[in-house]
Amino acid sequence: MSTSLSSAPRAPAGARDTWIDDTHCDLDEFRAQLPDQTDPADYPHAAEIRAGIPVYDAAVVAGPTAAADRRAVQSELIAALLDGPGVVAFSGAFDADVLDSASAAFNELIAAQRAAGGAAGDHFGKPGANDRIWNAAQKLALHAPQVYADYYANDTLALICQAWLGPRYQLTSQVNVVNPGGAAQVPHRDYHLGFVDPDALTDYPAHVHRLSPALTLQGAVAHCDMPVVSGPTMLLPYSQRFTPGYLAFYRQEFLDYFAANYVQLPLAKGDAVFFNPALFHAAGANTSADIARMANLLQVSSPFGRAMESMDRTAMAVAVYPALLAMRAAGRSDTEIRNAIVATAEGYPFPTNLDHDQPIGSLAPRSQVDVLFDAVTAGLPPRDLEAALRAQDGRRDPNPTTERNT
Template sequence: MSLALPEPAVTVRTGWLTRADCSLDEFRDCVEQATTPADYPLADSIERNVPIYSTTMRAALAEGRTREVQTELAHALLEGPGIAVFEKAWQDTTVIDRATDAYNQLLAEQRAAGIKQGDHFAAPGANERLWGALEKLAVRFPDVFADYFANDIIPLVATAWLGPNYQIIADLNVVNPGGKAQSPHRDYHLGFMEQDLAAHFPAHVHQLSPFMTLQGAVAHCDMPVETGPTMYLPYSQRYVPGYLAAELPEFREYFDEHYVQLPLTKGDAVFFNPALFHGAGSNHSTDVRRMANLLQISSAFGRALGSVDRTRISSALYPTLLKRRQERVPDTALHNVIAASAEGYPFPTSLDRDQPVGSLNPESQAELVWRALREKWPQPQFEDALRAQAARKLTH
C-alpha cells in the first residue's frame, strides 16, 4: 500500500528577505488551516490540528510498513501542522523513571555546586536546565542511557526527517511551579540569530535551515495543560519569512491568541519542525516540576548546537553495550543506542591520515563501535582503537 499525499505546496524562493516581507495577512493564510484525518490515516486521532500517533502506527510498523509511516510523518512535519505527538513513545515508563532519578541527581549536584543554568527564551530563574544531559547521563549512568535510547520512536522520526547518521544532543528542562512562559520563537539554526544577521542569509537558506535539525521533547512526568506544556502554532513552519517575523509584535500577539497546547503523559514524546513557532508555557500548578528532556537531532550534514565528547560517551557506554549483546538484546535496540551516542558520519577528517580503504568513506565512530561489539573486543582494545581513530582525524 502506498500513501497518497497532496502535492507539495512549498516552492524554493530566491533573493533575500527583509522585515517588509513579513505580512500578518499572509501569515494568517498560511496557518489558518484544518488538519484532516484523511491526510494522516496512520494517526489515531487529530487533536487541535495535531496528529496523535499510537496503536495504528505501531500496527503498521509491525506489518513492515516503515517507509509508509515515515512518509506520513515527513509530510506532517513539512507540509502539515509541523508537529506530531507520540503517545507512549516509551511504553515501559520505568525507563523514564530511572532516567528522571538520574537527572534529578545530576541537577542536585549542579545546585549544590552553585551552578545556575539559564534559558534561551525565558526569564532567569523560571526554570532549571541540565545542559549536556546526553553526555552526563551516558558517563554517569550508562545502563540508564542504554535503556533510554534503545527507544524505537526516536530513530523512526529522525530518519524520516533527516536520514541516517543523525546526531542527538539532549538538554533537560525543568519548569518549576510559577515558571513563566517563553516568548514564541523558532529554533536553531536561523532562530538562534539576531534578525539582522538572519536577514543576510538568502531566502533559500531560510527554507533550508529547518531541514538541518529536528526538535523533540520527552515527557518525564504527566503534563496537564495547567503545568504549561509547550505552546505551538500549527502550520507556522510553512511561512518562509518566519525567522524575521518571530520577534515582530503583531506576530507575537497573533501567536498568543491562537497557539495550542496539548496535555502529555509520562513517556509521551513530541517531535516538531524547528521552524514551527513555539514556546514553553507558564506552569500554573503549585506542585508540579514539569520535566522534559529536550532533544535536538541534527542532520549528518549539519552542525549541532551543543558540543558533545562522543569518544568519551562511546568509551563509557561500551561495557554496557557489550553486556547487552551478550544478553542477546536485539541488534536494533543496540543500533539505536549507538546512533544516539557515537558519531555516525565519518567527516570532517584528515584524508591524509584517515583514508578510506575499500570504500568511499573512512570508518565512522559508530561503525567502529559496532565492529568492536561484533568481535567482542575487550575494553582496552576498544579504547585504543577509539583514540587512534580520533587521532587520524587531526591534521597533525
Template sequence: MRLADLVEVVSEPTRADDYPHAAGVEQGVVVYASVTLRAAVASPEGEDAVRAELVHALTDGPGIVVLKGAWDDHDVVDRATAAFEEVIAQEKAAGGAAGDHFAKPGANDRIWNALEKLAVTDPATFVDYYANDVLALVSTAWLGPAYQVTSQVNVVRPGGVAQDPHRDYHLGFLSDEVAARYPAHVHLLSPVLTLQGAVAHVDMPVESGPTLYLPHSQKYGPGYLAYRRDDVRDYFADHHVQLPLEKGDAVFFNPALLHGAGSNVSADVQRVANLLQVSSAFGRAMEAVDRARATTAVYPTLLERRAAGWSDAALRRVVASVAEGYPFPTNLDLDQPVDGMTPLSQAEIVEQALAAGRDVDQVGQALGAYAARRRTDGAV
C-alpha cells in the same frame, strides 16, 4: 511580511485522511499511538510508508506530531529522571550558572548537555533510554541516517512563566539583524537540518504548561524574521493550541513551527521534559581545521594590514576565512547565552581584538579560553 499572510497559511485545516496511521487529529495536531507505529513498521514497505507520512506531517501538514507511549517503559523514564535530578543537585551544589535561551536565569532547572551527563552518570539507563525505536524512526524519517542527538532537560516549577513564541535552531537562535543576512533559500533550508522533540517525564496536564504550538506556521517563509513582531506574538497568544501529555509521550516538530513553553499554573506539578535536538549529518565541514592555530598564525599580519590602512571589511573577509564564525556547538554550562541567544564566536573574538589593537599573546589567550569553554570533561 504581513500578519495576513501568516494567518492565511495557518488557516489550512489538518485533514485526518492524510494520515492513515494516526489515531486522530486533536486541535490540528496529528496524534499517533506508538504501538500502532511499531506494528506498521514491521515490514520495509510499512516503514517507508510511515516515514513518508511523518515527513508529510512535519513539512506540509501541521508541523507537529504527538507520539503517545513513545517511551512505554516508565521504569526507564523514571530512572532517567532520577539521574537528571542527581545532576541538577550536583550542579546547584557547585554553584554553576543557569542561563537559558528563552527564560530568565534561575527561573527553571535546566541541564545543558544532558545527553553526555546521563551517559556518564548512569550508563545503563542511558543505554536503555536511547535504545528507543520511535526516536530512531522519526529521526531517520526527517534527517536520514548518521544523525546526531543532543539533549537538554528542563524542569519548570509551579509559577514558571510561559516562553515567548519562537522558532528554533539554527536561524531561530539568531537576532533579526543576523538572520536577515541569510538569503531566502537558507531560511527554507534551516528547518530540515534539525528535528526538535520533547519527552514527557511526568504527566503534563494543560495547567502545568506543556508547549504551545501554532500548527502549520512552519510553512510561513519569512517566519524567522517575523516571530518577534508584536502582532505575530499577539496572534499566537490568541490562536495557539496546547495538548496535555502523559509520562512517556513524545512530541516532535519542525523547528520552524512557532511554539513556546506554557505557564505552569498548577499547584504541585513540576513539569519535567527531556528536550531532544536531533541534527543532520550534513551540518559539518569535510576537513578538520585547527582554526585557533591558523588564526593565531595570521593575526600578526592582520594587525600589520590594519595599521597600513586596510578597511574593516577587508579584515573581516580574512577573519571569516580563517576563524570559526558560528558559536555552536559549545558547552552551554560554561559558554552561557546570558547577554543574548548565542555566545561570541571565534571570529567575533578576533574582530574585537583587531578593533582594540590587542597583541597576538592576548588573542592566543582569548582563543585558548574559547576552546576551554567548549570542553565537557569534568562538567558533571
C-alpha cells in the same frame, strides 16, 4: 515548505524571491497559510487528530509490535512536518520503567548541580528560575550508561529521526524542569536560523531560510504528566510554512496572532512530541501549585553540517592575527579584514559546552569570529588575543579539566 512571499514590487525582478527582509512579513499572507483544520484522511496511521495535531500510538507504528509499514509511516511523518501541521505526537513513546530510571538519574544530576552552586543560564528563562541540565545526553551516558542505552534504544525516537534526517543523525538533549510559577517563553523558531541575531537574518538568502529547518528536528519527551495547567509547549500548527518566519517572530503583530491562536497538547508521562524547528512555538506558563514539569528536550541534527577537513582554527587565528593588525594599520577596509577573519576563524558559536559557555542574555554565546574581529578593532596585543581564544576553547571543551574525574 512554502516559498510564498509578499507580491508587492519593492525590489528588482528576481531579488524578492532571493532575499528576505521585513517587507515580506505580511500577516495576512501568514494567516492565509494556516488552514482551519487538519484532515484526518491525510494521516491514516494516526490514532487521532488532537488540536490539529496527528497523534500516533507508538506501539502501533514503532518497535517490535509495530503493525504498520515503516516507510509508509515515515512518509506520513515527513508530510506532516514539512507542509502539514509541522508537529506530531506519540502516545506511550517511552516505557514507564525506562522513563522512571532516566528521571531518577536526571534528578541526581540536578541535585549535584545544585550542590555545586551557580545558576544555570537558559536561552529564554531567567537563570535559576528552573532546573536545566545542559548536555544531558553526555551526562546521562557517563552517569548511568545502562539507563542511557535503554533510553536511546527507543524505536519511536529512531522512527521519526530517520524520517526527517536519514539513517544517521547527531542527537543532543537538554533536560528542563519548569517549576511551579515558571513563566511562559516568547514565541520563537529554533536552531539554526532561530538563533541568529535578527540584524543578521537578512544577510542569509531565502534558500537558506528554507533549508535551515531540514537540518534539525526538535522533540520533547514528557517525564511527568503535563496537563495544560503545567504549561506544555504552545504551538501554532502550519506556521513553519511561512518562509519569512525567522524575521516575522520578532514582530509584535505576529506575536499577538500567536497569543490568540496557539494550541497546547496535554501529554501523559512517556508521551513525546516532535516538530519542525521553524514552527512557531513557546513553552507555556506553569500555573500549577505542585507540578515540576520535567521534559527531555531533544535536538537532533543532520550529520552533514560538517566541513570536509579538520582544522585548528585557534592556531590559524593566532598565526594570522599580526597580519590582520598590519592590514588595519595600512588602512585596509573593515570588509576586507572581516573577509579574512571569516575564512580563518570559527564563525558559529555551536556546538559548545553550555555549562561553561552559556547564552545568558542572548540566544547564543560569542563565536571565534566575534572575538577575533573585536580584537583587531581594539588593537589587542597578540598575547592577549591568544589568551582570549584559549579561554574560549576551554569553555567550549566538552570535557573540561574540572569534570574529567567526576
